Amino acid sequence: MASSFPLYQPTHTIFSNTQFKGSRGGFFWRTSYSFGSLTENKARPIKSSVATSPFPLFQPPHVEEESSSELEPVDPDFYKIGYVRSMRAYGVQFKEGPDGFGVYASKDVEPLRRARLSTNDFPNDEVGQVIMEIPLELMLTISKKLPWMFFPDIIPLDHPIFDIINSTNPETDWDLRLACLLLFAFDCEGNFWQLYGDFLPSADECTNLLLASEEELLELQDPNLASTIRKQQQRALEFWQNNWHSDVPLKIKRLARDPQRFIWAVSIAQSRCINMQTRIGALTQEANMLIPYADMLNHSFEPNCFFHWRFKDRMLEVLINAGQRIRKGDEMTVNYMSSQKNDMYMQRYGFSSPVIHTNARKIDTLEVSLIGGLTATTKSVHK
Numbered sequence: 001m002a003s004s005f006p007l008y009q010p011t012h013t014i015f016s017n018t019q020f021k022g023s024r025g026g027f028f029w030r031t032s033y034s035f036g037s038l039t040e041n042k043a044r045p046i047k048s049s050v051a052t053s054p055f056p057l058f059q060p061p062h063v064e065e066e067s068s069s070e071l072e073p074v075d076p077d078f079y080k081i082g083y084v085r086s087m088r089a090y091g092v093q094f095k096e097g098p099d100g101f102g103v104y105a106s107k108d109v110e111p112l113r114r115a116r117l118s119t120n121d122f123p124n125d126e127v128g129q130v131i132m133e134i135p136l137e138l139m140l141t142i143s144k145k146l147p148w149m150f151f152p153d154i155i156p157l158d159h160p161i162f163d164i165i166n167s168t169n170p171e172t173d174w175d176l177r178l179a180c181l182l183l184f185a186f187d188c189e190g191n192f193w194q195l196y197g198d199f200l201p202s203a204d205e206c207t208n209l210l211l212a213s214e215e216e217l218l219e220l221q222d223p224n225l226a227s228t229i230r231k232q233q234q235r236a237l238e239f240w241q242n243n244w245h246s247d248v249p250l251k252i253k254r255l256a257r258d259p260q261r262f263i264w265a266v267s268i269a270q271s272r273c274i275n276m277q278t279r280i281g282a283l284t285q286e287a288n289m290l291i292p293y294a295d296m297l298n299h300s301f302e303p304n305c306f307f308h309w310r311f312k313d314r315m316l317e318v319l320i321n322a323g324q325r326i327r328k329g330d331e332m333t334v335n336y337m338s339s340q341k342n343d344m345y346m347q348r349y350g351f352s353s354p355v356i357h358t359n360a361r362k363i364d365t366l367e368v369s370l371i372g373g374l375t376a377t378t379k380s381v382h383k
């Protein structure tokens, strides 16, 4: 145990006022991302002014005139790496702004008259209501209950990371488990996450409070929250110390050579995990998932989008709420955790909102899962 271990100090954090006004009226504890900053965890490429050769099969959505100078279109490679693996994005662009990456409408969308629960029922002319489709193969998924399962099946049976994951409690240690999977995926030659990792927030960009220094925690207005975070930092550190000690084989060692790398992976898991019930064959199970592209959606208590798991072909789809009118340039948002307290948002995502809204529209929301992360919902709207 090394409780005095100095946690990673962000290089450019300005924290004197503890919490900062976010662009959506909420507050977050760090300054907004610095565009193009170089850090130990790879900086996220931003729009390059140099023309890139067009991708032969799919073109990233045409970059329209910016509605706000604050938003930077993301590097075309961000689309390409997903498109070649059957990710699809319709009528939206990914852009980088004050809250990091976000998803924005690239065209107006008129409201649908009625909601549908499955895009399998969608006639072609209504497919525009789906803004993203992400295949299971791209996700990092681990079941919440024993016997645990993960997908895709990237870990060889005899790999020691198996034992490390098996030593965890599936219900409470989902973040440690996902962090292990993520670090393993980064180490797998040719794995999609090696490429997608370039677009994840680095340690000094990620706003999850696990990455806060002691100095920063002392400035938090809520001492209980600070103490919760200290315990979580300690838990992650102890996990790394127990499993990444000097005798472990190189194939484990190289996944997280220092605790900062592991704690960064845990903070990515905490701030980007989506909980869903998935059905693979006859087996239905609750899973914690890192879902590329969908994890770029920012939060709103009045979201215009929601997630839907399409059982038939194992796709996550992101749909626009039926009845919702979208204007070109609007940000597409989901509700991360309805009915959760603000300190949970601060802890997990690094921002809080002055008001937690209940949705005023007449919507039935069936929450597939409520605990610990972005929640997949299916909705039906009353006429």
Ligand SMILES: C[S@@+](CC[C@H](N)C(=O)[O-])C[C@H]1O[C@@H](n2cnc3c(N)ncnc32)[C@H](O)[C@@H]1O
Residues within 6 Å of the ligand: 022, 023, 024, 026, 028, 099, 100, 101, 102, 200, 201, 206, 207, 208, 271, 272, 295, 296, 297, 298, 299, 300, 348, 349, 350, 351
């Ligand atoms: C699931 S990620 C969303 C994508 C993220 N913006 C990015 O750049 O990767 C969650 C993180 O986005 C940011 N975020 C999402 N919604 C926000 C909001 N309403 N206000 C401020 N920050 C938000 C926070 O940094 C949060 O930890």
